[in-house]
Amino acid sequence: MPTTTNKEKDYYATLGVKKTASADDIRKAFRKLARKYHPDVNPGDKTAEEKFKALSEANDVLSDPKKRKIYDQLGFYSDNIDPAAAEAYGRGGGFGAGGFGGPGPGAGGARTSTQEVPFDFSGFDFNGYSEGAGAAGRKAGGGGFRDIFSNIFGGGRGEPVHQAEPGDDLEYQVNVGFWQAIKGTVMKLNIPHLEVCGNCHGQGYIESPGVCPECKGKGQITQKSGSMKFNMPCPRCGGSGKNRTVCNVCHGEGRVERTESLEVRIKAGTRDGQRIRIPGRGNAGTMGAPAGDLYIIVRTEDHPVFKREGDDIQITVPITFTEATLGAKVEVPTIDGRALLKIPPGTQPGQKLRLREKGVPSAVKDGARGDEIVEVKLVAPKISDERSKEILRELAKLNPQDPREELWKQV
Numbered sequence: 211m212p213t214t215t216n217k218e219k220d221y222y223a224t225l226g227v228k229k230t231a232s233a234d235d236i237r238k239a240f241r242k243l244a245r246k247y248h249p250d251v252n253p254g255d256k257t258a259e260e261k262f263k264a265l266s267e268a269n270d271v272l273s274d275p276k277k278r279k280i281y282d283q284l285g286f287y288s289d290n291i292d293p294a295a296a297e298a299y300g301r302g303g304g305f306g307a308g309g310f311g312g313p314g315p316g317a318g319g320a321r322t323s324t325q326e327v328p329f330d331f332s333g334f335d336f337n338g339y340s341e342g343a344g345a346a347g348r349k350a351g352g353g354g355f356r357d358i359f360s361n362i363f364g365g366g367r368g369e370p371v372h373q374a375e376p377g378d379d380l381e382y383q384v385n386v387g388f389w390q391a392i393k394g395t396v397m398k399l400n401i402p403h404l405e406v407c408g409n410c411h412g413q414g415y416i417e418s419p420g421v422c423p424e425c426k427g428k429g430q431i432t433q434k435s436g437s438m439k440f441n442m443p444c445p446r447c448g449g450s451g452k453n454r455t456v457c458n459v460c461h462g463e464g465r466v467e468r469t470e471s472l473e474v475r476i477k478a479g480t481r482d483g484q485r486i487r488i489p490g491r492g493n494a495g496t497m498g499a500p501a502g503d504l505y506i507i508v509r510t511e512d513h514p515v516f517k518r519e520g521d522d523i524q525i526t527v528p529i530t531f532t533e534a535t536l537g538a539k540v541e542v543p544t545i546d547g548r549a550l551l552k553i554p555p556g557t558q559p560g561q562k563l564r565l566r567e568k569g570v571p572s573a574v575k576d577g578a579r580g581d582e583i584v585e586v587k588l589v590a591p592k593i594s595d596e597r598s599k600e601i602l603r604e605l606a607k608l609n610p611q612d613p614r615e616e617l618w619k620q621v
């Protein structure tokens with residue numbers, strides 16, 4: 211079973227798309243992968259080069275509706291196949307789309323074994339085809355892979371170098387200190403993003419007077435490789451026939467990666483998880499399309515004492531038995547410094563007392579502030595002298611109390 215061959219020729223798998231992928235899906239998948247494996251990006255990397263060749267081949271077939279149809283029917287593609295014959299063959303008994311033509315992994319068993327299928331393969335050779343295609347591509351432009359790259363990205367059919375696509379939004383997370391988030395601050399951030407290439411002004415190519423010297427303005431070239439003849443869009447001019455050379459700064463992409471230094475204002479009262487939108491500072495679009503937005507996600511740090519609940523501050527404060535029983539005014543920490551808190555007589559442990567407008571200034575509503583919520587924690591007196599013990603015994607006698615009465619009722 212020639213499983214290796216099967217794998218290599220599963221163009222859908224090569225591009226990582228489903229068999230039902232739209233032309234746009236295929237184009238996008240190819241662009242993404244081609245950028246990653248492009249030999250310019252991976253100099254001297256044989257594996258990347260092979261991968262790039264495989265990608266180009268898969269794209270060549272799948273991006274052409276006619277070729278794709280043949281491939282879908284037969285599980286392979288060659289220029290020698292007459293589409294009508296392919297269709298007839300695809301319908302032929304026992305070799306329907308599922309059994310023979312389906313490039314999906316399930317159909318692999320029956321698909322490309324030359325021994326098992328009654329089809330004349332003598333006209334072409336799979337290995338020859340793929341190598342031939344690669345070699346033809348390399349020779350064609352005289353400028354190496356960059357030209358293939360531009361050809362592919364150039365749309366090759368007289369279209370502009372690439373389509374206008376809005377830039378992606380970008381998202382970055384920043385950690386902001388507890389106090390910085392409360393009081394507000396300005397942060398200097400270095401944000402990597404794609405900017406319009408200054409060399410070609412986002413076109414991806416530089417245009418000179420005259421016609422393309424490679425195709426003499428026709429936009430197409432013919433390549434021969436063994437028994438195969440290729441009619442392909444001119445890789446040098448991307449099929450436009452114009453005297454274009456791929457921009458050597460952005461390699462045809464029209465955008466370049468740059469790290470931008472930004473000053474981002476963190477408003478007083480910014481909460482954890484808050485998103486700050488900076489319009490137009492995401493990735494640049496292509497061909498003059500608008501840039502995406504930049505989103506800064508704020509992560510605020512914790513404080514050992516103050517806990518933020520939105521704009522409120524929560525804090526636990528220990529008080530004595532006497533303060534709780536008789537009531538008192540005690541000093542408690544707030545984010546502004548010390549504040550006086552009134553403990554009402556008879557305060558119970560765990561009770562929450564509110565200090566109005568001692569919380570965090572609102573980042574959304576001007577002038578508004580949260581509260582500080584003080585949870586009291588009772589500290590039992592530590593007594594060792596006889597006199598204190600006597601007083602407490604007397605106190606207990608004067609106030610007979612069973613704090614477990616309610617508990618027993620509920621058991």
Ligand SMILES: [Zn+2]
Pocket residue numbers: 422423424425426427428429430444445446447448449450451452
């Ligand atoms: Zn040309």
Ligand SMILES: [Zn+2]
Pocket residue numbers: 407408409410411412413414415457458459460461462463464465
């Ligand atoms: Zn450029």
